[in-house]
Amino acid sequence: MREKLLYLLLFLTISLWMLFLQINRVEPFESFSLRFNDVNFELQKKIPSKEIVFVAVDEPSVNVYGRWPWNREVLAKGIDALSAADVVLMDMIFSEPTSHSSEYALAKSLSNLNASVCGFFLRHNSTQVLDEEALELLSDSSLDLLDSQISEHLEPRFASAPYAEINILPILKACTLSGSFSTIRAEDDKLREYPIAMYFNDTLYPSLAIQGLRLKFDKDISRVDSSSLDLAHHSIRLNRDGLVRLNFYKLEQYDIVSFLDVSRGKIDPQHFKDKIVILGITEVGAGDIVNTPIGAIAGSLLHYTFLSNFLEGHLLYEPTNIGLILILAMTLLPLILVLLIKNVLTRTLINLFVYLLLYISVHYLFISQMIYIDLFYPLLGVLVSMATMEAVAFNLQERRSRFVRGAFSSYLSEDLLKQLIKNPQALSLGGEKKELSILFSDIRGFTSISESMDAQSLVNLLNRYFTPMTNAVLEHKGMLDKYIGDAVMAFYNAPVDVKNHADEACLSALEMIKRLALLNTQLIQEGISPIEIGIGINTADVIVGNIGADKRFNYTIIGDGVNLASRVESLTKNYGVKILITEFTLRSLEMHFICREIESVIVKGKDEAVVLYELMPTNEESKNIKKIYDEALFVYKTGDSPRAKTLFLELTKRYNDSPSNYFVKNIEAGKSWSVHKMDEK
Numbered sequence: 001m002r003e004k005l006l007y008l009l010l011f012l013t014i015s016l017w018m019l020f021l022q023i024n025r026v027e028p029f030e031s032f033s034l035r036f037n038d039v040n041f042e043l044q045k046k047i048p049s050k051e052i053v054f055v056a057v058d059e060p061s062v063n064v065y066g067r068w069p070w071n072r073e074v075l076a077k078g079i080d081a082l083s084a085a086d087v088v089l090m091d092m093i094f095s096e097p098t099s100h101s102s103e104y105a106l107a108k109s110l111s112n113l114n115a116s117v118c119g120f121f122l123r124h125n126s127t128q129v130l131d132e133e134a135l136e137l138l139s140d141s142s143l144d145l146l147d148s149q150i151s152e153h154l155e156p157r158f159a160s161a162p163y164a165e166i167n168i169l170p171i172l173k174a175c176t177l178s179g180s181f182s183t184i185r186a187e188d189d190k191l192r193e194y195p196i197a198m199y200f201n202d203t204l205y206p207s208l209a210i211q212g213l214r215l216k217f218d219k220d221i222s223r224v225d226s227s228s229l230d231l232a233h234h235s236i237r238l239n240r241d242g243l244v245r246l247n248f249y250k251l252e253q254y255d256i257v258s259f260l261d262v263s264r265g266k267i268d269p270q271h272f273k274d275k276i277v278i279l280g281i282t283e284v285g286a287g288d289i290v291n292t293p294i295g296a297i298a299g300s301l302l303h304y305t306f307l308s309n310f311l312e313g314h315l316l317y318e319p320t321n322i323g324l325i326l327i328l329a330m331t332l333l334p335l336i337l338v339l340l341i342k343n344v345l346t347r348t349l350i351n352l353f354v355y356l357l358l359y360i361s362v363h364y365l366f367i368s369q370m371i372y373i374d375l376f377y378p379l380l381g382v383l384v385s386m387a388t389m390e391a392v393a394f395n396l397q398e399r400r401s402r403f404v405r406g407a408f409s410s411y412l413s414e415d416l417l418k419q420l421i422k423n424p425q426a427l428s429l430g431g432e433k434k435e436l437s438i439l440f441s442d443i444r445g446f447t448s449i450s451e452s453m454d455a456q457s458l459v460n461l462l463n464r465y466f467t468p469m470t471n472a473v474l475e476h477k478g479m480l481d482k483y484i485g486d487a488v489m490a491f492y493n494a495p496v497d498v499k500n501h502a503d504e505a506c507l508s509a510l511e512m513i514k515r516l517a518l519l520n521t522q523l524i525q526e527g528i529s530p531i532e533i534g535i536g537i538n539t540a541d542v543i544v545g546n547i548g549a550d551k552r553f554n555y556t557i558i559g560d561g562v563n564l565a566s567r568v569e570s571l572t573k574n575y576g577v578k579i580l581i582t583e584f585t586l587r588s589l590e591m592h593f594i595c596r597e598i599e600s601v602i603v604k605g606k607d608e609a610v611v612l613y614e615l616m617p618t619n620e621e622s623k624n625i626k627k628i629y630d631e632a633l634f635v636y637k638t639g640d641s642p643r644a645k646t647l648f649l650e651l652t653k654r655y656n657d658s659p660s661n662y663f664v665k666n667i668e669a670g671k672s673w674s675v676h677k678m679d680e681k
């Protein structure tokens with residue numbers, strides 16, 4: 001629970017940081033975000049509107065007419081060739097007076113057009129002194145209607161500038177409207193957004209392109225809500241700064257013609273018929289060259305791009321909440337995976353796959369639906385969250401691993417220990433009901449042995465005894481529960497699942513007897529009495545887990561099945577055998593073992609009888625004994641005691657078989673086959 005709360009706290013912290021970075025456009029992250037999302041325009045397959053032409057004052061034009069600025073009569077001649085255009089946008093400014101004749105020629109050409117928009121520049125500093133008449137003429141181009149719709153609930157989301165550089169009076173009078181061609185650069189100094197309007201002298205002035213659209217459609221622009229405008233039934237969505245994100249096209253797709261060709265009549269005037277024509281400068285050193293996601297382009301193409309986006313329905317839609325939701329979702333994903341999936345590589349691949357799927361989906365939405373969604377902050381969120389969650393998960397795993405290894409290295413084999421480290425949840429406080437095979441072993445006559453030895457020698461003997469016995473348990477996937485004096489308690493199938501746990505328990509018991517024989521050989525050579533043991537095994541559903549207090553507990557097992565295993569071990573003395581297993585263990589065996597039935601008993605504390613079996617060594621002698629013994633037991637059960645006694649005596653004499661001797665005594669005492677109630681000894 002504490003770990004889950006820690007992960008949740010990390011998720012909340014990372015999410016809040018990601019949202020803070022995105023909302024406040026913190027550098028350098030915002031610049032990275034802008035450049036990261038510019039790949040959208042590389043995938044763009046849409047083409048610009050055919051209703052727009054850009055007439056460029058380019059290098060060939062400058063080579064013929066000289067360096068800019070030109071004599072305005074030259075411009076007038078070129079403008080005269082644009083008379084068929086619907087609207088001409090002048091992306092240049094004539095703020096300084098020249099000769100009267102040149103100003104008159106230019107003003108006359110502008111007046112003869114169907115409609116024209118002359119550009120002016122809003123700036124934060126200027127030396128131009130504006131007279132009252134010029135300002136009054138300029139104000140005729142303002143958006144009073146839009147400005148009046150702005151209330152305290154619909155804040156003006158438009159930028160402002162304290163100064164303006166405008167055209168001289170004759171040009172102002174000749175133009176139908178004036179429009180701002182000021183632009184606003186992004187954090188990385190690139191131009192990606194188009195200002196619909198800007199404030200000057202507390203008056204809202206539309207951009208060059210908006211004025212061109214107002215004239216083309218003979219419609220005014222109105223505010224729908226705080227983030228949307230309407231012009232000729234076309235919706236224009238604004239971002240939080242009152243800007244429209246431009247949907248750029250491939251540079252070669254824009255319709256650009258040279259002013260030189262226009263002025264010399266090389267371009268058919270019908271090419272401009274009913275179109276919006278933009279007249280601007282591209283010559284390096286004279287024109288406005290700006291950086292954009294598609295590279296360095298003429299500033300006039302920003303107006304071109306917006307106009308085309310508007311006319312072709314290519315305006316981008318930026319959902320306000322989707323980006324924030326994606327940040328939260330991608331930050332949450334690593335947390336969910338850490339809690340649900342254990343493999344680090346699998347988690348990493350899923351995180352990357354989900355983001356890749358999101359990446360493809362968002363780009364598809366951009367291409368097909370013009371929906372612009374920022375993918376940088378979701379990527380940053382998933383990477384930071386993934387790195388943090390994995391680092392914390394690794395640290396917690398290391399702590400758990402150290403705890404598990406320290407607590408269980410002496411009680412489990414290395415293979416089982418590795419499995420337990422991978423799944424430490426099995427060690428949570430409490431327990432679960434699970435089928436286990438339980439093994440108890442005990443030294444016979446230990447009291448006599450301990451009385452004949454000093455303390456140091458006794459401890460040394462026990463250590464020599466416990467070592468091979470413990471190894472026999474661990475090597476067969478058992479869990480050493482504890483040493484109880486001279487007794488060993490072990491169980492199988494916990495904390496790690498063990499397939500065929502009953503077989504493994506029986507193999508451990510047989511191995512313990514073999515290793516005890518080797519130890520006894522050494523003890524006899526040293527003049528020490530050999531050790532005899534009894535082993536009892538039972539398979540049952542018991543409670544297994546960490547049992548105890550929060551700060552001090554043991555991983556152990558409890559239940560009737562445990563008590564039965566202990567009592568079965570005690571009964572080995574009654575029959576003179578080394579290993580006894582219950583009928584429940586026998587039924588769980590999948591391997592072949594040599595087992596012979598002993599008898600049904602009711603042990604102390606139980607009401608139901610349990611059939612006990614001796615687990616015998618796997619050799620020819622055991623097979624021979626079992627063959628005769630099974631026949632003897634069968635005839636004994638059927639009531640033919642004389643025949644049974646004969647067979648049991650044969651086994652006693654030939655093999656010194658203790659169970660046969662036990663039944664001979666029962667027959668001689670006149671006891672028939674029955675369920676025996678045994679007292680614990």
